[in-house]
Amino acid sequence: MTTHANPAAAHADRADHGEHAHPNYIKVWGVLVILLVVSVCGPMLGIQAVTIITAFGIAIVKAYLVAKNFMHLNIERRFVVYLLLTMLAFLILLFGGVSPDVMRHAGRNWENTAAQEEIDRALAAAGGKPVQKAAEPAAPQAASAAENYKGVCVPCHGEKGDGNGAAAVALQPKPANFADPAFWQTRDKAHIEKVIREGGPAVGKSPLMAPFGGRFSAQEISALADYLLTFKK
Amino acid sequence: MQKPIATTRSMAGLPTGRLAVWWVIASEIVIFGGLLVSYIMHRLGHPEWGGYASHTNTWAGAFNTLVLLSSSLAAVLAHQAAEHGDGKKAASLLRLTCLGGLLFLCVKGFEWSHEIHQGFVLSTNGFWSFYYTAAGLHALHVIAGMIIMLVVSADAAKGRELQRVELIGIYWHFVDIVWIFLFPLLYIAK
Numbered sequence: 001m002t003t004h005a006n007p008a009a010a011h012a013d014r015a016d017h018g019e020h021a022h023p024n025y026i027k028v029w030g031v032l033v034i035l036l037v038v039s040v041c042g043p044m045l046g047i048q049a050v051t052i053i054t055a056f057g058i059a060i061v062k063a064y065l066v067a068k069n070f071m072h073l074n075i076e077r078r079f080v081v082y083l084l085l086t087m088l089a090f091l092i093l094l095f096g097g098v099s100p101d102v103m104r105h106a107g108r109n110w111e112n113t114a115a116q117e118e119i120d121r122a123l124a125a126a127g128g129k130p131v132q133k134a135a136e137p138a139a140p141q142a143a144s145a146a147e148n149y150k151g152v153c154v155p156c157h158g159e160k161g162d163g164n165g166a167a168a169v170a171l172q173p174k175p176a177n178f179a180d181p182a183f184w185q186t187r188d189k190a191h192i193e194k195v196i197r198e199g200g201p202a203v204g205k206s207p208l209m210a211p212f213g214g215r216f217s218a219q220e221i222s223a224l225a226d227y228l229l230t231f232k233k
Numbered sequence: 234m235q236k237p238i239a240t241t242r243s244m245a246g247l248p249t250g251r252l253a254v255w256w257v258i259a260s261e262i263v264i265f266g267g268l269l270v271s272y273i274m275h276r277l278g279h280p281e282w283g284g285y286a287s288h289t290n291t292w293a294g295a296f297n298t299l300v301l302l303s304s305s306l307a308a309v310l311a312h313q314a315a316e317h318g319d320g321k322k323a324a325s326l327l328r329l330t331c332l333g334g335l336l337f338l339c340v341k342g343f344e345w346s347h348e349i350h351q352g353f354v355l356s357t358n359g360f361w362s363f364y365y366t367a368a369g370l371h372a373l374h375v376i377a378g379m380i381i382m383l384v385v386s387a388d389a390a391k392g393r394e395l396q397r398v399e400l401i402g403i404y405w406h407f408v409d410i411v412w413i414f415l416f417p418l419l420y421i422a423k
Contacts (some may be wrong), residue, residue: 022313022316025306025309025310025313026306028306029302029303029305029306032302033299033302036295036298036299036302039416039417039421040291040295040421043421043422043423051421051422055417055421055422056417058417059413059414059416059417062302062410062413063410063413063414066302066305066406066409066410066413067406067410069309070305070306070308070309070402070406070409071402071403071406071407072403076247076255077245077246077247079245080247080255083255083256083259084255084258084259084262086259087259087260087262087263087266088262088266090263090266091262091263091266091267091270094266094267094270095270095273095274098271098274099274099277102271102274102275102278103274103277103278104278105278115278115279118279118281118358119279119280119281122281122284122358123280123281126281126284
C-alpha cells in the first residue's frame with residue numbers, strides 16, 4: 001500500500017509511462033469540433049453510405065479521441081483498457097444473441113404479427129411506401145412449394161424427404177420416406193394432397209401427420225405434392 | 234479530519250479512487266450500451282422509425298454535442314490545473330464545465346417541451362420510448378456529474394483533494410462519449 005498526500009504523488013503511479021505529458025487539449029478539441037461539423041454536414045447529402053460513415057464512423061473516431069486524450073486511456077494501466085473492451089464485447093454478444101429475434105418478424109415456427117402490423121400501419125399512415133410492404137401479405141400465398149416444404153415439412157420428413165428430420169428421432173411411427181420408391185408404388189398425387197390437406201388419420205395413418213388444409217390453399221397443396229414427387233428416385 | 238481510505242491508498246497499480254471510477258464506467262458501458270444496442274436492433278427491424286426520427290431537432294442535438302465537447306475541454310483543463318497544484322483555477326474550470334452541463338440541460342428542456350407539445354411522449358411508440366429513455370438517462374448522468382463537480386470544486390478551491398478533479402473529469406468525458414453516440418443514433422439517422 002502506498003499513500004498519496006497529493007495528486008503529484010498519485011501520478012507517480014504512472015511512472016512506468018514516464019512523466020505524464022499533457023497533449024494540446026485545445027487542439028484535440030478543435031479536431032473534435034471539425035469532426036462534429038463533418039458528421040452533421042455529411043448526412044445532408046442524403047447518400048446512405050456517406051451518412052453511415054460520417055455519422056457513425058466519425059462518432060467512433062470522436063469517442064476514441066476523447067477516451068485517449070481526455071480520459072488519458074493511452075497512459076492508463078492496460079488492464080483498465082481491457083476491462084472497458086470486455087464490456088464492449090458483452091454488448092456485441094448481446095446484439096448477436098438478441099437481434100435476430102428483434103430485427104426479423106417471422107421465422108420458421110414463429111411470427112411476430114404485432115410488429116409486422118405496426119410497421120404496415122405506420123408506413124401506410126405516413127403515406128410512405130407501403131407498396132413494398134403491401135406485397136407481403138400476398139407473399140405467403142405466393143411462397144414456393146420449396147419454401148413451404150422447408151417451413152413445415154422439414155422438421156419431420158427431413159431436407160431430403162427421406163423421413164430423417166430432426167424431430168423424426170422421437171416419432172413412432174417414423175415419418176414417410178419420400179425418397180423410397182416403394183412409398184410411391186401405393187400412392188398417387190391425389191392421395192398425397194389428401195394427406196397434406198386432412199392429415200394422416202384421413203387415410204388410416206398416424207395422427208402425427210397433422211392436417212394443413214387450413215394453412216395452405218388448394219393450389220399450394222398441389223404444388224407441395226408435386227414437390228414431394230421430386231424426391232422420388 | 235481523517236482522509237477516506239479511497240484517496241490514500243493504491244490498488245492494482247492505480248489509486249483506489251481512480252480504480253473505482255473505471256469500475257463505475259465499466260458498468261455504465263453495459264447500462265448505456267445495453268440500451269443503445271436494443272435501440273439499434275429495433276431501429277433496424279422497424280423501417281418506420283426513420284420517419285419518427287425526422288421530428289427530432291438535428292441543430293439542437295448538434296449544438297448540444299458542441300456544448301458537451303467544450304465542457305469536456307474545460308474538465309480536462311481543470312485536471313491539468315489540478316496537477317500543477319492550482320486548485321483555484323481547477324475549481325473555476327470545473328464550474329465552467331458545470332455551466333456547460335446546465336446549458337446542455339436547458340437546450341434539452343427546450344427540445345423536450347417542444348416535442349411533448351407536438352404530442353410525442355414516452356408512450357407514443359417504440360422510437361419515442363427509446364428517445365426519452367436514452368436521452369433521459371443521459372441527462373440524469375449530466376445532473377449527477379454537475380452535483381459531484383460542484384462538491385469537488387468546493388474542495389479544490391481550497392486546495393484540497395485535488396486528485397478528485399481528475400476523477401470527476403473521467404466520468405464527465407464518459408458522459409460526453411455516450412452523447413457522441415446518442416447524437417447520430419437519435420438525431421442524424423433519419
